Amino acid sequence: MSATDAGEAVARAHREEWARVVAALARRFGDLDIAEEAAAEAFATAVERWPVDGVPPGPGAWLTTTAHRKAIDRVRRENRRGDKQEEAQLLYDDEPPAPPGAVEDERLRLIFTCCHPALAMETRVALTLRMVGGLTVSEIARAFLVQETAMGRRITRAKAKIKTARIPYRVPSAQDLPARVSGVLAVLYLVFNEGYLATGPGTGPVRHELTAEAIRLTRLVRALLPDDGEAAGLLALMLLVEARRDARVSPGGELVTLDEQDRGAWDTALIAEGHRLVRERLAAGAAPGRYQILAAINAVHTSARDVRDTDWWQVVALYDQLVRLDPSPVVALNRAIAVAELDGPEVALAAVDRLDDRLAGYHAYHATRADLLRRLGDGPRSRAAYDRAIELAGNTAEIAHLTRRRDRLGQDPPPQGG
Template sequence: MFHYDDPPEPTGAIDDDRLRLIFTCCHPALAMETRVALTLRMVGGLSMPEIARAFLVQETAMGQRITRAKSKIKAARIPYRVPAAEDLPGRVSGVLAVLFLIFNEGYLATGPDTDPVRHDLTAEAIRLTRLIRALLPDDGETAGLLALMLLTEARRTARVSPGGELVTLAEQDRGAWDPTLIAEGHRLVRERLAARVAPGRYQILAAINAVHTSARDVRDTDWSQVVALYDQLGRIDPSPIVTLNRAVAVAELDGPDVALAAVDRVAPRLADYHAFHATRADLLRRLGRSQESRAAYDKAIELAGNTAETAYLTRRRDQLG
């Protein structure tokens, strides 16, 4: 008999119990934040303090949230099983969204007192995504998400300097990237291209990462391909974040003035997002508008989520004339 308080079993090959647990934790009746927390606890085996730290809440509050989620599962009689084959496509997108959030929390952890990069979370998200891929080997978005995670994880050791400062993609030591993970990620991206099926969000993001990780030097980056992929992504996900990320590539092709105009158009929707202000600060710096750049760096530093980003942004600001 299964109990929600049982610790997860050690993983071996694909374990159906773990798959059932993922789908139970990610039931659509539960709020997204609750799904993430419950998945981390029940499937990932993370402790309550670790999860509380990931969510920037008190441990007691997180404990109550998880207890309420378990009660809801019981009261709503949410079945402890992998959904039937015909229900899987509708359910798997929610599961992938949860795994993407878990990976992102590990890739750039929030909170001033956490390690900037939490390998325990990124590794767990990759392992769980592999389980889903084994369950749905023909699902394009599952393959895309796995490729995206692998190509991002491949750069992990180059992402933070020995002094604890964030290292941007342009400045990373590409020799420190993991060639095995990159090769697997590229293979998955090529498989999806060969399938000739319209790609979803994760597949396009994986393809963008494949372009970046194919370049031996930042100067070799095919920026026109990156912009084209962001254009494709923007058609299925017209979000201001996509516009912001596209602008970074546009700056390399058409110059920082064109990019800044695009960034400023989404300003009202990203006023509280640190990366928006950091991107503006860099574009203004490149345009020689030091005073405006300094103000944008100040805002980015105020909103930054962790120590590595804060250290990087502070250094960049202090280098301004």
């Protein structure tokens, strides 16, 4: 087997098997450092061995077995096996197996361990993105808009706290679930977003394995909490976004924006399921949370057979609800994009410019300004904004889209009206 083929096989196995390997080791040894490092050593061994020996028939099983041996070797090398076994006994889930039909998944256990309330919310999200999503520290840092070194320290401290506090590796009991689910949903949403708009080096513009895994785990959380509105809302949101996947990137690898997508390529089954979930939450009559409102916004978009049929008034009204729940600058930016369709780009640009001090390092802020300035016919300022957006963007398809838009400035007449 060529080194290239073997390298691609290792990369594919990392995408598909990382979470399983880490979760299996965490359950066995009760130590996230051992789990992560032994998994990394197993993949490094695969890089060396697979070009020589060929890819094994079961890459996941091979990696898990190799990682398990690496973990045992590490414990022996440290000459503290008794201490490690004591820690493992304290952290290991000793509950009897779940009865048939109960939700049981190693990766879900790992998520709940990483999302323990003893950890700060941002730390829970970052740790789970690393341990379950398999994202690199640099990818996670970009998602949080912080420096890579700061994110690395945050993850290291989180793993140490789990060990020190002897946080158990298990899905919490029924009475503890509601208090724990918000952190888990936040994690799954960010995992999905990294797959939907991938930023990691060497990845494609979309990481299907991450979006699929986020949806799968969100279904499990909803099965655990069938009456939780936000679990249903997040699942609906993911389904409605995932339904547009095949229309989002052109054959040439360029991002296709919502207004330009071939709506005939959308997955109607996913849209129908997402709409059903949104209707169920509306019928429940409870005040919607953040994910339910985002799902409703996407339901409006996916209800329109043509972009010209979009009910922008309803979209803005939903964003008004969301701003009251989440007055973040990113939500305000997205609201301004919808306002541009109702009140025109000049009104929207004024709202966007007020966010400059908080979103100066966010590529979507500059991309939005660039588009609004383009629509207003301000070519020089639009070009400068496109340049900054391209500099900050990490997704290859998005960079291609922004570059084309920038290079066509002055060639196309600005659009009329909103």
